[in-house]
Amino acid sequence: MxxxxxxxxxxxxxxxxxxxxxxxxxxxxxINLGSANVKTISGDRGGYVIDYAIRALKMRRSGTFVRFNGACDSACTLYLSMPKSKVCVTQRASFGFHLPYGAGARGNQVAANFMMKNYPGWVRGWIAKRGGLKGSIATMTYADASRFLPTCPSEQRGTTIASFGPTRLRGG
Known part of the structure; x- marks a missing residue:
């Protein structure tokens, strides 16, 4: 300020x-993406926490730029662990957070701890202000996310990543 x-x-x-x-x-x-490797996230309902952790790690290592252009829910929110210099949000971006489920009490707790450890501080703070991760989804809108992440250029285009269908261990 x-x-x-x-x-x-x-x-x-x-x-x-x-x-x-x-x-x-x-x-x-x-943000000048030029010929950068850009992945657009839109309509991603999440899935297995380990799968998203591996994808985020591979994207980070390859220098992939992530453009959030729609819903990114559950384990998809692990993409927020990417460096701020490698992500942007559009006005359509939203993020849904909830407690992981499907792996038994201990597995779910391990997944929740992993996610919270890997989220940047601003995400952990946002979650904490809402009472922590719960069984119901708490949605972060563009208005909140854009306070911490750069807004994408409107002309930016890239590959869309979406995950559909039921999964067992979903994280939030």
């Missing part, structure tokens, strides 16, 4: 008029 105020002050001195929200947009990192 202090940086935003200094930035706004500098603009006023220069004779520019900018609202606080547009100043915030100007201060966000610019």
């Amino acid at each position: 202090k940086t935003t105020m200094k930035f706004l002050g500098a603009l006023v001195v220069m004779g520019a008029t900018v609202s606080a929200s547009s100043a915030d947009q100007l201060m966000r990192p610019r």
